[in-house]
């Protein structure tokens with residue numbers, strides 16, 4: 001992760017969860033969508049890669065009640081620190097690249113299910129890193145990438161929306177990377193309507209709740225907030241939050257006729 005993004009998360013860590021404390025329904029809804037898409041089972045060995053503060057992992061664990069600790073992987077020590085004290089979550093300081101290139105080994109592998117929510121845009125070489133992560137999957141294992149679409153309808157200022165569209169990877173490209181990694185891949189979208197008190201949302205913008213906003217100076221953020229206020233005089237902001245769900249599955253390879261007939265074969 002480039003240094004400016006790293007610093008961004010070190011600064012944001014203490015207040016990250018507060019941003020969503022006013023939308024508990026959203027966190028639960030998203031965790032349920034993740035559990036459903038991955039068909040999570042209590043016996044699965046799981047990892048949330050780029051888990052941040054574990055805000056969503058906590059809810060997933062609450063829904064699935066995993067038998068193995070849910071491995072929460074993130075390169076940011078400050079983000080991971082927020083996980084302390086949750087018995088079902090195992091924090092592991094590493095990047096997706098560390099896992100993909102086997103510099104760090106997870107204790108519970110191969111993985112039956114792994115997900116990466118709103119972190120894939122931080123990968124320098126998404127094709128290579130996703131291919132490496134795919135090799136960590138057990139036969140039948142699933143890898144889910146949750147990401148924002150190529151354009152968003154957030155009530156942000158124009159310059160931020162334009163910058164977003166320049167930087168955000170296209171979910172279709174991510175789907176192609178998973179296919180190239182040998183996974184059976186699908187791309188779907190889910191949507192949730194967020195309703196937030198306007199002042200709360202503006203405080204989130206000022207706190208740079210999206211890493212994108214860390215690309216703007218304090219003056220630009222204040223000018224952006226003035227622009228948002230002028231465009232949205234209403235006390236509550238309501239907007240669709242749409243996510244691409246890219247699911248890859250490692251098929252169980254059926255044994256070849258020769259393997260099945262081999263002496264000692266249990267099949």
Ligand SMILES: C[S@@+](CC[C@H](N)C(=O)[O-])C[C@H]1O[C@@H](n2cnc3c(N)ncnc32)[C@H](O)[C@@H]1O
Nearest residue numbers: 001009050051052076079095096117118119122
């Ligand atoms: C927008 S936050 C999302 C956190 C969490 N998944 C969520 O949805 O609340 C992005 C996270 O990706 C992490 N990250 C950045 N670069 C990464 C990398 N190369 N591999 C894994 N995680 C990374 C950051 O430290 C940060 O915690």
